[in-house]
Amino acid sequence: MNPGSAVSVLKFGGSTFATPSRYREVAAMIRRRAAESGEGQVVVVSAMPGDTERLRQRVHAACAVPGQNALVSLLPMADTMSALLLAAALDAEGRVAEVLTGQATGFTTRGSPLWATLSGIDPAPLRDALRRGSCVVLPGGQAGDESGRPTWLGKNSSDLSAVAAAVATGAAHCEIFSDVDGVYSCDPRVVEESRLLGEVAYPLAQRLTRYGAKVLHPEAVRLAARHGLRIVCAANTPPYRRGSVIGGIDSAEEPGAVVLNRLSRAFTSPSVSSAEETAAQLAAEGINALAAHTRKGPVVLVIGGYVDLGEVCERRGVALGGPAGIPVVGIEGERVEVHLADDEAAGVALARSLHGRLLPSLAPS
Numbered sequence: 609m610n611p612g613s614a615v616s617v618l619k620f621g622g623s624t625f626a627t628p629s630r631y632r633e634v635a636a637m638i639r640r641r642a643a644e645s646g647e648g649q650v651v652v653v654s655a656m657p658g659d660t661e662r663l664r665q666r667v668h669a670a671c672a673v674p675g676q677n678a679l680v681s682l683l684p685m686a687d688t689m690s691a692l693l694l695a696a697a698l699d700a701e702g703r704v705a706e707v708l709t710g711q712a713t714g715f716t717t718r719g720s721p722l723w724a725t726l727s728g729i730d731p732a733p734l735r736d737a738l739r740r741g742s743c744v745v746l747p748g749g750q751a752g753d754e755s756g757r758p759t760w761l762g763k764n765s766s767d768l769s770a771v772a773a774a775v776a777t778g779a780a781h782c783e784i785f786s787d788v789d790g791v792y793s794c795d796p797r798v799v800e801e802s803r804l805l806g807e808v809a810y811p812l813a814q815r816l817t818r819y820g821a822k823v824l825h826p827e828a829v830r831l832a833a834r835h836g837l838r839i840v841c842a843a844n845t846p847p848y849r850r851g852s853v854i855g856g857i858d859s860a861e862e863p864g865a866v867v868l869n870r871l872s873r874a875f876t877s878p879s880v881s882s883a884e885e886t887a888a889q890l891a892a893e894g895i896n897a898l899a900a901h902t903r904k905g906p907v908v909l910v911i912g913g914y915v916d917l918g919e920v921c922e923r924r925g926v927a928l929g930g931p932a933g934i935p936v937v938g939i940e941g942e943r944v945e946v947h948l949a950d951d952e953a954a955g956v957a958l959a960r961s962l963h964g965r966l967l968p969s970l971a972p973s
């Protein structure tokens with residue numbers, strides 16, 4: 609790639625690689641795109657479905673309470689393996705690929721090594737690799753701390769790597785390929801009537817993802833908004849249909865939306881200020897935690913799961929209240945209402961009725 613040439617950044621989520629033959633299909637698509645556009649390419653990939661959690665189970669089987677260093681060394685290996693498989697498939701397509709891992713990505717973090725916070729983006733490693741003419745493949749979620757030790761941006765953070773790569777390379781936008789073709793008014797697997805949102809303003813995308821809509825990582829949306837970078841969401845199977853663009857419109861046109869993430873949990877709190885303090889303590893550990901007011905009183909929301917809350921609370925001296933249910937969140941402009949469901953089935957029923965209320969024209973007749 610010549611200096612100053614255009615670059616495209618493509619991210620393929622874990623759901624893309626349900627079987628190993630998908631690497632071949634995706635490599636062919638990437639090669640075709642390179643031939644058509646002549647652009648440099650950075651491709652971010654996530655682990656094959658279940659690989660990261662299988663590694664976690666193995667660590668837990670090997671030692672009851674694994675330290676952060678063990679987890680940060682092992683869990684990202686699943687994404688590295690995926691990146692290497694794609695590089696092999698690209699090689700077979702005649703497209704030279706270079707895999708950059710850990711601190712070699714140029715992404716720097718601070719805070720906990722396991723749920724690290726992105727603090728710096730050095731464009732040099734990506735630009736150098738692009739100059740060599742390679743298709744650069746990054747395993748999602750990998751970075752390094754200021755001493756060069758490998759760090760992990762946490763679960764499902766490949767979207768964040770993709771946006772960071774787009775910022776580093778000056779790409780016009782970042783394309784995210786997933787098992788849904790875009791962002792919907794609710795998870796379409798929870799509410800069938802969910803509507804595809806063709807254009808989504810940053811504020812709605814930020815609220816949706818901050819409250820747990822898994823389709824995009826909240827920090828990816830935040831970083832994109834900060835840089836005015838558009839995120840294009842598309843399906844990860846041919847014909848790779850583009851469903852949504854994030855950042856193309858103003859918030860005035862935002863429709864309502866609902867979030868139910870089955871892994872999120874609410875915890876009681878004695879007061880709003882105490883809930884805010886606890887949420888801030890957890891957020892300092894890189895955990896997506898929020899304070900909310902509900903009909904049952906103030907709560908702390910821990911969004912998305914996969915966090916060993918017991919370990920974090922003990923290490924930081926956080927006093928988390930008792931379980932208060934699963935949050936179901938309605939978003940209407942700047943208004944956010946948090947409801948609590950006792951179990952998953954009640955959460956699904958609540959999400960459906962809330963969706964029908966916030967988007968009445970779409971309610972089943």
Ligand SMILES: Nc1ncnc2c1ncn2[C@@H]1O[C@H](COP(=O)(O)OP(=O)(O)O)[C@@H](O)[C@H]1O
Binds near residue numbers: 620621654794797821
């Ligand atoms: N508002 C929403 N719009 C679209 N998908 C959503 C939404 N909320 C949750 N999802 C879920 O997000 C999933 C895609 O995210 P994810 O599983 O992380 O995919 P990938 O493996 O491609 O990164 C979809 O399968 C869908 O169930």
Ligand SMILES: N[C@@H](CC(=O)OP(=O)(O)O)C(=O)O
Binds near residue numbers: 622
């Ligand atoms: N290693 C990643 C793989 C993944 O699923 O990421 P994504 O949701 O960005 O595809 C994880 O389990 O967190």
